[in-house]
């Protein structure tokens with residue numbers, strides 16, 4: 001996950017071109033073969049706009065999972081949190097929502113404990129779990145789940 | 147192995163098998179629980195608990211506190227099933243807060259109320275245990291970290307002849323579940339695994355006792371399947387030994403689209419319910435397969451306080467049960483008249499609402515009241531109800547009547563009569579018990595503003611399940627005696643509540659018998 005972290009910590013936009021030159025790959029012990037992303041694959045495994053903006057490659061998340069996207073496995077909480085730090089950190093960022101008890105990362109029911117992919121899906125539409133019981137009020141608190 | 151071959155050979159003899167696919171499904175259909183000879187155990191615990199709701203966590207906490215090594219299996223990603231989305235209302239007969247507020251109560255009165263709502267078919271010996279041990283169980287929950295709005299006047303739920311319900315600090319069962327889960331996980335050797343599904347029991351070599359379970363880790367519940375229990379093949383197989391036994395606390399089946407409709411064909415797969423998606427019958431059916439006795443399976447309780455204007459449980463149940471129903475009224479929009487005791491038991495009320503909805507599926511009755519009807523414990527929910535549009539607020543009864551298309555004059559007449567009866571201390575036409583509290587006052591304050599919520603019953607609680615005795619041991623249909631190594635508690639058990647459970651008695655039932663299971667295993 002080193003390459004993803006690097007992307008975040010350095011000023012992404014300025015350094016993008018430089019990175020593609022020196023490449024963060026140099027830091028990765030056994031670099032996975034770069035997987036060319038065809039239009040067909042883009043359609044089959046679309047990624048979220050905020051991740052696309054960072055020019056994430058398949059193997060930035062699917063580390064050491066070979067080079068066939070069809071066989072990739074879920075990266076789990078650990079994968080997400082290698083960039084997004086911790087669930088407590090994410091809950092803190094939405095702390096202002098705690099006043100109304102509507103912080104999705106620190107809900108009354110679950111606290112900062114849910115699996116990321118209870119709601120967030122990278123290659124398909126995300127789902128807001130709160131909606132299953134709070135169909136009406138969710139739209140007052142939150143925009144669409146990223 | 148030999149068992150499996152036997153069953154295939156038997157099936158062949160019976161001429162059931164043809165093509166390969168048919169063979170597979172036939173052998174699946176006939177598969178019996180494996181015995182310890184058929185499996186290799188991956189891990190070993192003293193106690194295995196299936197389910198992380200009130201019943202499972204109370205059982206695990208008690209067993210773990212006794213020094214036992216406990217593994218809790220939870221198939222969903224989130225901990226707590228129905229318990230963690232629950233409204234946090236806990237009926238504690240004869241509790242300390244009642245005494246402080248001069249409310250007289252007793253275990254006997256509680257049992258009488260439960261029997262009335264349950265149409266007399268309740269297993270009374272179970273109610274006796276709840277009546278006797280609820281306060282002690284409440285204290286145990288507090289010891290494990292649960293927090294309540296104690297010291298307030300208890301809230302008054304439908305069907306109870308007195309106010310005896312204590313509400314958690316955050317109006318949700320999570321104020322019990324989160325600390326209890328942490329309590330167990332902190333104890334040595336204990337573990338809670340989510341996304342881990344119990345698949346089957348492992349029996350002793352002679353097939354009489356439960357000695358473990360088969361399960362799948364990394365299991366992902368799939369709400370798009372008609373029957374997750376039957377169709378979902380995700381996860382990796384694991385086998386766990388339970389040296390002292392297994393406690394089944396897998397909850398009810400109000401969200402089992404197949405099984406609930408078999409019990410009541412009117413509950414079609416698309417029917418909304420108040421429960422979490424994982425409330426399915428699979429685990430209970432496995433217990434039936436090893437001989438557990440079924441009780442009262444087709445009594446499915448519908449919540450008469452739910453609203454068609456939101457999905458699932460939502461906010462309406464708090465604002466009606468601990469609000470509009472207490473001092474307000476529910477009326478038939480077609481004629482502006484009351485049609486039930488708003489504080490009757492749930493079955494009586496849901497049945498009354500269905501009489502209207504079967505005549506006209508769009509004529510959702512409306513609950514109406516003024517601010518004085520809301521219990522202090524739910525003040526925080528009032529704004530939420532209004533903001534989300536589930537509850538509406540009107541300055542005048544005319545405006546309310548116009549919005550819900552209720553004949554205004556008839557509605558005013560209904561409320562006038564209702565208020566007069568309440569004020570004069572005269573028993574109203576439906577014998578509403580909570581009106582005793584407003585003698586000499588206006589039940590619905592005519593200065594307004596007036597609040598309204600549309601009503602629609604939703605499947606909420608499955609009364610039926612496994613037969614357990616007062617020690618939480620599961621009784622076998624083969625012997626009429628306990629199945630060695632198998633205990634159960636909570637909504638997966640049946641009989642306690644008879645035909646219909648009184649509101650706020652599930653927490654009592656689940657925690658008390660969870661604790662009992664944890665004590666006895």
Ligand SMILES: Cc1cc2nc3c(=O)[nH]c(=O)nc-3n(C[C@H](O)[C@H](O)[C@H](O)COP(=O)(O)OP(=O)(O)OC[C@H]3O[C@@H](n4cnc5c(N)ncnc54)[C@H](O)[C@@H]3O)c2cc1C
Nearest residue numbers: 197199201221227228229233235344397636637650652653
């Ligand atoms: C929205 C709502 C509000 C409620 N409010 C109240 C209230 O205020 N007061 C009250 O007294 N009652 C209330 N009830 C009822 C009460 O919450 C439930 O009856 C109670 O939570 C049941 O507890 P349980 O431990 O038996 O089951 P649950 O809490 O449902 O837990 C069972 C768990 O077992 C898991 N499970 C099932 N099968 C498997 C398997 N094969 N492998 C692994 N895990 C499995 C489920 O996923 C679930 O998490 C409410 C119910 C709902 C739905």
